[in-house]
Amino acid sequence: MPPKITVLIVDDHPIARAGIRAVIEQADDMEVAGEAQDGDEAMRLVEQLRPNVLLLDLKMPGVRAWEVEKWARENYPEIAALVLTGHDRDFYLARMVEAGVAGYLDKNEHPERLLANIRAAARGETLFTQEQLQRVLQWQQTAGRKWDSLTERERQVARLLVEGKSDSAIAEALEIQQRTASSHVSSLLKKLELDSRQEAMAWLVKHIPEMSDDL
Structure with a gap:
């Protein structure tokens, strides 16, 4: 039997973390490696646990999500990251794509779909839709260019x-x-x-x- 996919859950809301954990624990092929409530704790646990997949909330205290992902990509490029958020704004989407996440998912995602996305990310796949990538390009060429x-x-x-x-x-x-x-x-x-x-x-x-x- 292949080793289980290990997932680090990063979310500042305990109820959200508990819900995500419950979904992951339904799967036979994955397990929760740990939980973090902010970006700083996430970085410490990544160093300690080396999970296969980092499941990031977008907005949380401390180090911002895209900064956590940039750091993880530089230091642990084998770790895949997914964003799970209710904030579908072009700015956030673009920042997370630029940081190197494998996908940008809605918190209303069906549990089975979430598990499928975690498996895909662990295999090295990227999960952005064409519409999401078009939005990122549009933002980068307009507002992003000015902001940067x-x-x-x-x-x-x-x-x-x-x-x-x-x-x-x-x-x-x-x-x-x-x-x-x-x-x-x-x-x-x-x-x-x-x-x-x-x-x-x-x-x-x-x-x-x-x-x-x-x-």
Whole structure:
């Protein structure tokens, strides 16, 4: 008998982890290697347990899901990762595809379908639909291109803009001169091809959902 597929469940909701565990335990050919409630714990358990498949929730405390996957791909490329989420936004889908996950699944997935996807990922298959890949390409060529052109400081300014802060408040938050803050705002607007702060706020909330996740 071949060895069982080992799965590490990563989700910050205990009830969700219990539900996923119950589904996996129905299968004779796989087992739960462990559970993690955030990205930091996931990375520790990956090092310790070396599971075959990493089943990632998208939004959780600590290290973000795509950062966990990038780290796993660099250090343990033999481990396949699947995202199981209720957040079907192009930004998140693109980030996870770029990070190297094998599939991006809906949390409403039928249990048997989830098990089939875990088996496929363990075999080295990728599970993206053509529609998902087209969405990723579209996002990368439009909003993604603009977002990736911003510097880290401009992204910090972007988050503060979404919070509704003025240039003086941005300067105070980042401990910089107000004229420097104003310069960052102007540069951000130019790169996003927008004319006003209000347009920037609306664009960021629409295309970069992580900007408003914590508001």
